[in-house]
Amino acid sequence: MITLIALVAFVALGWALVFFAIPLIQSIGAWAALWVLLLAFGALAPWLAVLGLLVLLALAACAIPAVRMRWLSAPVMRYMNETLPPMSATEREAIEAGEPWWEAELFSGRPDWRRLLEFDYTELSERERRFLDEEVETVCEMTNDWQADFELKDLPEEVWRYLRDNRFFAMLIDEAHGGLGFSAYAQSAVVTKLATRSVSLAVTVMVPNSLGPGELLLKYGTEAQKAQWLPGLVSGREIPCFGLTGPEVGSDATALPDTGVVCHGDHEGERVLGLRLNFSKRWITLAPVATVIGLAFRMSDPDGLIDPDKRDYGISCALIPANTRGVSIGRRHYPSGAFMNGPILGRDVFVPLDHLIGGVAMAGQGWRMLVECLSAGRGISLPALATAAGQGTYRSVGAYARIRRQFRLPIGRFEGVQEALARIAGKTYLLEASRALTASAVDHLTPSVVTTIAKYHMTELMRQVINDGMDVMSGRAVQLGPRNPIGLSYKVVPVAITVEGANILTRSLMIFGQGAMRCHPFLLKEMRAAADQDLAGFDRLLSAHIGTALNRAARSFTFALFGANLARSPLKGPTARHFQAIERLSASLFVVADLAMASLGGELKRREKLSARLGDVLSQLYLATAALKHYHARQRASEVDEDERLHLDWAVQHCLHAAGEALEGFIRNHPSRALAALLRLLVFPRGNPYQPPSDRLGGRLAALSIERSEFRERLTWLTFRSKRGDDPATQLERAFALCLEIEPAYERLLKAVAKGEVAGATLIEQLRDGTSKRVISEEEARRIEAFDAERFEALLTDDFDPAYIAGDYQSENLGQQLANTLSRQRVD
Structure with missing residues (x-):
C-alpha cells in the first residue's frame, strides 16, 4: 500500500508540474525533494526508487x-530539415503576409481572453451613419433587382450615375485624396445593406473597394501614381478592375502564366524602358466597363536592363489604361447575376516601367501586395454579402412562415419547418457577430487567417441559410420574378463560394495550412532557425515548445476527464460554460495539431482532408468567440435580453458540436492507429460530449423568428426596408404585421368554422356569419378581410406573357401584370 501511495504521489506531482507549467529548474527541485523525502521514510520500493532517480537525471x-x-535539439533539427518540404518564395510571402491575431490565441491552447473582451469594435461615425441612412437608402430604393437581373442584365444608368456622384466607389480612399475614407466596418455595413436589396448592386460597389487598384495605390503606389489615378477613381470617372485569375489560374494564383518582359519600346513618341505584357484573364468583375486595369503577372528581365545581376523578379502588379494598344476588353461573362464580369486579353502590350504599382522598387513584390490586400475581399465584402443573405432571409422567411397556413396552422408551428427556421436564426446571429468582429479587426491590423476563416465559413453559412429559406418558402421561392424575395440571392450563391479562392481549396489548403504556421507560437520560428542552422536558437525554441506541448496535453486530458468546469472563464454568469468549453477545445487543438505535424511532417500538407478538419476546429472556435464577443459587447450597451442569449447559446453549441465532430473525424482517420489511440485518450477519453443544439432550444428560436420583437430588429438592422408597395419583402412585412395584430380574432373564426359553428364557402361569407353569431366583432371582420387581402397578395408568385420571357420586355407592364395576376387568382 505504501508503494502505491508513493507512486500516486509521483504521478500527482508530475501532473501538477506539467499542468501548472512550472519552470524546469523548480520542477527538478520539487521532484528531487519528493524523491528524497519518500526515500528517507522508506516509502520507495527499489524499482520505484530507481525509476524516480532516472526521471530526476533526465x-x-x-x-x-x-x-x-x-x-x-540537434537530431530534431536534422529531422526537420530532412522531412519538411522546402518553402517556396510565394508560400513564404503568403504565410508571412498580414498579422496573426485572435486566431493565434485560440491556437495556443490557452487563449488570453482579455485580448478578445477588451478589443473595441469599430463605431460608425456620424458621417458614416448618415451615409448609410441617406445615400445607401436612396440608391437601394432606386434599384429594382428583378429589372437589373432579368431585363437589363445591368444596373440602370441612373443608378450608375448616382453611385459615381456619391463616391460609392471611393469608400476606402481616404479623405485627403477626396474619397470617403470609411472604416472597414462602415464599408461592411454599406455592402451588407446594398446586398439586402440587390446582390448585383452590392458587388458593383464592393469590387472597387476591395482587391483592386484603389487599395493597391493607397498602400503601395508612388505619389505620382496617386496623383494621376486617385482623383478619377474618387469621381467615378475611372472604373477599376483587377486581373488576377485566368483559364489556368484560379485558387493557385502563384501559377500565373501571364508575363511582363523588361525591354525598350515606343511610348507617346519616345523610346523608353518598359514592359511588354502578354496576358489572358477571365472572371474579372467590372472588366466590361473598366477604364483602368490592375494586372498581376510574372516579371522577368532577361537582358538585365534594370539590374545586371537579376533576371527573374516574380509576381508583380501594374496599372494600365484599358484603352492601351493591344488590350482587348468589353465582352462579358454571365455569372448568375447582372453585375459586370468578363475577360481581359493582352497581346504585346507595352507600358513604361512607371506603370508598376509602387514603381521599380516594388517589382517582384506583387504576391505579398495581393495577399495583404485580399483581407478586404475576404474580411469585408464577402462576409457582408453572407450577412445580408442571413438578415434578409431571416425577415422574409420568418414573415412567410407566420402568414402561410397549412392544415389551419401557420407553417412556422410545424416542427419540421421549425428545424429550418432555427438554423436560419442561429446562423444569422453567427453571421452578424462574425461580420462585426472581422471587419473591426481589419480596421485595427492586417489579419490574414481570420479573414480566410470568415470568407469560407460565412459564405458556407450563407449557402445553408438560403437553402433552408428556399425549403421553407418552397414553390413561393422557386418561381423567379419581382415578387420573389430570395430567389435571386439563391441564384448568385455560387459566386460568393467561388471568388477570392474557391471554398473547397480555401478549407483544405489555406485555413490550417497557413494558420498553423502563422498561429503556432514556435513552429515558424523553429523552421527558420533550422534552415539557418542556428542550433542555439533552435534549442531555446524547442525547449519552450516541448514544455508548452506537455502543458497543453495535461490540460486537454484533465479538462476532458474531469469536465471543462476546471477550465478558466473570464466572466461569470450563463456564458461561463461556453468560455470553458472553448478553452478545453483550444488545448485539444494544440495537442492534436502538434502531434499531427510531428508525425506526418510535410505529408500533412498533402493530406488535405486531415488538415481541413484541423482548420475546421480553429474556424469554429473563432466563430463561437465572435458570438460571445458580440453578446457581451451588446450587454455592455444594455441591449441584450433573453432572446439574444438563446441565440448565443444555439450559435455556440452549433460551433462546439462542429469542432468536436472535426476533431473526432481527424482522430478516426489518422493513419497511425497507435497515435490515434493516444490522441483519443488525450482529447476524448470519455467520448465526444459536444452535441448539436437541442430541439427545445431550436424550437424557441423558431418561435421567435415568427414574432415581432426588439431582438428581431437588432439582428436584422442592416436590412433595407423599401417604401414601395410592390416590393416583395415589404409585402411580406405588411402582411406579417397585420397577421400579428388580428391573429387572435382570426384564430377564433377559423376554429369556429372547423367546428361547424360558423358557415360559409368563402371568407366573406364566413365573416358575415361570424359577426352575426358574435364570434368576431364587425371591426375584427373588417381587419380580417384587410389582412386576408394582404396575405393573399404576399403569397402570390409571378406569371408572365411568353413574349416577356422570350425577351420582349415591352410586351407587358410588370405592375399591371401583377395586378392582373392578383385579380385573376382571386377569382379562381
Missing part, C-alpha cells in the same frame, strides 16, 4: 544546454 540533463542540444 530532467537534470534537459536543464544542461550542451547536453540537451547534442542529444535532443
